[in-house]
Amino acid sequence: MKEKESSMAQEFVKGLWKENPVFVMVLGMCPALAVSNTAINSLAMGSATLFVLFFSSMLVSLLRKIIPQQVRITTYIVIIATFVTLVDFLLAALVPEIHKELGAFIALIVVNCMILGRAEAFAAKNPLRLALADALGMGFGFTFALLCVGAIREILGNGSLFTIPLFGAGFEPWVVMILPPGGFLTLGFMLLFFNWLEQRRKRQLAALSSTPH
Amino acid sequence: MDNLFWIFISALLVNNFILSYFLGLCPFLGVTNNLTTAFRLGLANIFVMLITAICAWLLNTFVLEYAPYLRLISFIIVIASTVQFVEMAIKKISPELFRALGIFLPLITTNCAILGLALFATNKGYGLIEGLVYALGAGGGVTLALVLMAGIREETRILDIPDLVKGTALSLIIAGILSMAFMGFAGMFSTT
Numbered sequence: 032m033k034e035k036e037s038s039m040a041q042e043f044v045k046g047l048w049k050e051n052p053v054f055v056m057v058l059g060m061c062p063a064l065a066v067s068n069t070a071i072n073s074l075a076m077g078s079a080t081l082f083v084l085f086f087s088s089m090l091v092s093l094l095r096k097i098i099p100q101q102v103r104i105t106t107y108i109v110i111i112a113t114f115v116t117l118v119d120f121l122l123a124a125l126v127p128e129i130h131k132e133l134g135a136f137i138a139l140i141v142v143n144c145m146i147l148g149r150a151e152a153f154a155a156k157n158p159l160r161l162a163l164a165d166a167l168g169m170g171f172g173f174t175f176a177l178l179c180v181g182a183i184r185e186i187l188g189n190g191s192l193f194t195i196p197l198f199g200a201g202f203e204p205w206v207v208m209i210l211p212p213g214g215f216l217t218l219g220f221m222l223l224f225f226n227w228l229e230q231r232r233k234r235q236l237a238a239l240s241s242t243p244h
Numbered sequence: 245m246d247n248l249f250w251i252f253i254s255a256l257l258v259n260n261f262i263l264s265y266f267l268g269l270c271p272f273l274g275v276t277n278n279l280t281t282a283f284r285l286g287l288a289n290i291f292v293m294l295i296t297a298i299c300a301w302l303l304n305t306f307v308l309e310y311a312p313y314l315r316l317i318s319f320i321i322v323i324a325s326t327v328q329f330v331e332m333a334i335k336k337i338s339p340e341l342f343r344a345l346g347i348f349l350p351l352i353t354t355n356c357a358i359l360g361l362a363l364f365a366t367n368k369g370y371g372l373i374e375g376l377v378y379a380l381g382a383g384g385g386v387t388l389a390l391v392l393m394a395g396i397r398e399e400t401r402i403l404d405i406p407d408l409v410k411g412t413a414l415s416l417i418i419a420g421i422l423s424m425a426f427m428g429f430a431g432m433f434s435t436t
Contacts, residue, residue: 057273057412061356065266105321112317120313135363138316142356144270211264212423219416226408 039164046168052145053176053218054225059145063177064214066136070193073181075129077174079122079137083114084146084170085163091154092162098155107150108141115140145173183217184208248377251370255381257429261357262389263422268357272393273415282394285352286387290380292352293361295330296323297379300362301372319362327352357386392422 052058062080067073087110091098098106119137122130130137140146149169154162182192188208190198207213261267268289276282299322308315335342352358361382365375396418405414 060269060273061266064269105324108320108324109317112320116313116316119316135360135367138363139267139356139360141316141320142359207424210427211266212420212427214266215416215420215423219413219420222411222413222416223409226411226413230408 039160042161042164043168046165046170046172047175048172050169051172051176052169053173053180054222058148059143059173060218062136062139062143063173063180064211064218066133067177067181067184067214067217068188068209069185070178070181071129072132073177074174075122075126076133076136077170077177079118079133080140080143080146080173081167081170082118083111083140084149084173085166086114087111087146087150088154088162088166089159091150092157092159095155103155104147104151107147107155111146111150112141145169180214180217180221183221184213188213248374251374252377252381252384255378256385256388257426260385260389260426261360261382262386263419263426265360267360268355268386271352271355272390272419273412276390276394276397276415279391279394279398282390283387286383286390288352289355289357289386289390290383292327292358293379293383293386294376295326296358296362297365297375298372299323299326300365301370301375304366315366320359323358323362357382389422393419396422 046052049055053060053063059080062076066076087107090110091107094106115138118140119130122133122137149166153165157165186192186197187205188210190196190202190204205213208217255261259265262269262272271285300319303315303318303322307318331342361379365378368378370378393415397415400414400418409417
């Protein structure tokens with residue numbers, strides 16, 4: 032029992048950082064960059080994706096012994112599309128302004144390679160508990176990454192965070208950050224930063240092992 | 245006529261699918277190492293987009309009027325299966341074209357740009373002709389972006405770049421600068 036719990040926790044944590052879908056695996060980029068111009072939009076997009084990922088992983092994992100091998104991808108897509116339709120209508124009913132802003136990108140969650148990837152690579156091969164843990168981890172990891180990108184773009188491009196102004200009137204917003212190029216640049220520089228961290232860690236490890244005790 | 249031209253240019257340059265809608269980024273970052281491959285991928289994209297436009301129009305006019313909530317599911321299934329059929333047909337009719345498009349044809353089906361095209365065309369209420377022109381422009385735009393990116397990346401390979409920047413980070417920053425350049429097109433049509 033103990034072991035099971037620890038592996039569930041492992042599957043969950045893995046998605047948050049070590050295998051973060053956006054920063055490490057560079058999956059699901061299209062929606063990640065398209066709507067991450069403000070923190071609120073990122074949060075909405077992240078939660079919608081989390082919802083779809085969670086329920087489609089659940090269904091795929093439950094049905095994994097019934098779905099015939101030959102038509103599995105099609106089945107996954109139908110399952111995913113069903114939940115995306117659901118979330119589309121949910122958002123339209125609950126938060127119409129955000130739904131309007133995200134527009135067709137909600138529907139485009141269907142083709143987010145991350146969701147199909149998790150269904151194929153994980154949920155189809157693992158029992159429900161692990162699949163749910165994995166989906167939650169990946170979903171939160173995705174939301175977290177989106178929120179980082181969105182927050183940076185909103186702070187620099189609009190001088191605010193969650194629409195609360197951060198700077199005085201003297202702040203000149205970098206308009207380019209909330210426009211499309213800002214998305215590419217922000218993520219590019221973030222990846223650069225992570226590369227740098229990784230390299231520094233490796234150098235430190237190398238220095239540590241080479242120094243005589 | 246004016247309107248159709250505007251739809252074409254808008255999809256091609258101003259609202260470029262890759263550089264301003266962020267659609268189809270996976271192939272954009274994945275297979276732009278080589279100029280020829282990028283160009284073929286672009287051609288395959290145009291082709292699938294044209295088929296998609298026809299499918300979307302047929303579905304919208306004849307089926308979805310009665311069941312709009314099925315739009316997403318039916319779009320993705322119909323597009324995927326149509327592309328499969330077309331692939332088989334091309335293989336039979338013109339093996340040469342089939343070889344040129346290669347593996348990209350099936351892969352493109354799951355590309356977000358394709359579904360995006362169908363959805364945007366629906367949201368804008370385009371008819372058949374407008375949809376086709378829109379698809380042509382969008383596909384051309386994707387090809388343009390892919391070829392530009394591949395060209396730049398081929399150049400960067402012979403340059404001395406620090407290890408730190410190599411890989412996805414560099415591609416994204418290049419894409420950002422390209423995207424900035426494309427923003428310039430937005431001013432072209434400010435009067436219309």
